[in-house]
Amino acid sequence: QVQLVESGGGVVQPGRSLRLSCAASGFTFSSYTMHWVRQAPGKGLEWVAVISYDGTNKYYADSVKGRFTFSRDNSKNTLYLQMNSLGAEDTALYYCARGGYGSGSYPFDYWGQGNLVTVSS
Amino acid sequence: EIVLTQSPGTLSLSPGERATLSCRASQSVSSSYLAWYQQKPGQAPRLLIYGASSRATGIPDRFSGSGSGTDFTLTITRLEPEDFAVYYCQQYGSSLPQFTFGPGTKVDTK
Numbered sequence: 001q002v003q004l005v006e007s008g009g010g011v012v013q014p015g016r017s018l019r020l021s022c023a024a025s026g027f028t029f030s031s032y033t034m035h036w037v038r039q040a041p042g043k044g045l046e047w048v049a050v051i052s053y054d055g056t057n058k059y060y061a062d063s064v065k066g067r068f069t070f071s072r073d074n075s076k077n078t079l080y081l082q083m084n085s086l087g088a089e090d091t092a093l094y095y096c097a098r099g100g101y102g103s104g105s106y107p108f109d110y111w112g113q114g115n116l117v118t119v120s121s
Numbered sequence: 122e123i124v125l126t127q128s129p130g131t132l133s134l135s136p137g138e139r140a141t142l143s144c145r146a147s148q149s150v151s152s153s154y155l156a157w158y159q160q161k162p163g164q165a166p167r168l169l170i171y172g173a174s175s176r177a178t179g180i181p182d183r184f185s186g187s188g189s190g191t192d193f194t195l196t197i198t199r200l201e202p203e204d205f206a207v208y209y210c211q212q213y214g215s216s217l218p219q220f221t222f223g224p225g226t227k228v229d230t231k
Contacts (some may be wrong), residue, residue: 095166105152113202
């Protein structure tokens with residue numbers, strides 16, 4: 001069965017960096033577009049970034065562009081979200097989610113359970 | 122950038138009643154790339170509907186989606202106790218990758 005397991009979250013001071021990981025299993029990881037979505041406490045869902053199946057194309061929400069970097073290692077079935085210059089507005093539960101097979105526009109059919117990032121001094 | 126608006130913000134209903142949730146886009150959503158998700162407290166979102174009207178795998182047929190262009194609807198014909206949750210719409214297709222979510226509609230118990 002499809003599983004997505006996030007890790008790497010925690011409490012970090014403003015201005016510092018953190019790297020999230022998402023380990024995938026149960027499907028052909030290297031064939032799927034993948035996403036990060038975040039949810040601030042008590043708030044709605046905010047799409048963060050997408051990466052193509054082969055890692056060559058990446059797009060980011062304006063709120064994180066220039067600060068976050070999305071990458072993947074298809075040999076390890078793992079996603080990474082490098083988050084720099086963190087601010088209080090980045091405090092959220094971060095989900096990785098599966099997009100579509102290959103290229104094209106697809107909804108998010110599987111989600112991890114989320115990993116909490118708290119930015120606080 | 123396409124902005125999604127959902128209404129109402131909160132819908133208070135009883136089990137067995139019909140729920141009608143609205144999602145309106147600021148621009149036409151191409152090829153009906155509109156999805157609906159359900160999120161319960163402490164859980165990840167779950168995909169319900171994609172392509173505006175297609176049910177995802179394992180979703181009961183009391184959930185249905187409709188609409189096109191800028192106006193979309195999620196209907197739950199008879200609310201079950203497990204359906205009380207927050208529902209989000211999302212557009213997932215455009216020439217520039219955008220995956221905007223609406224602010225959500227909370228369906229709670231009257």
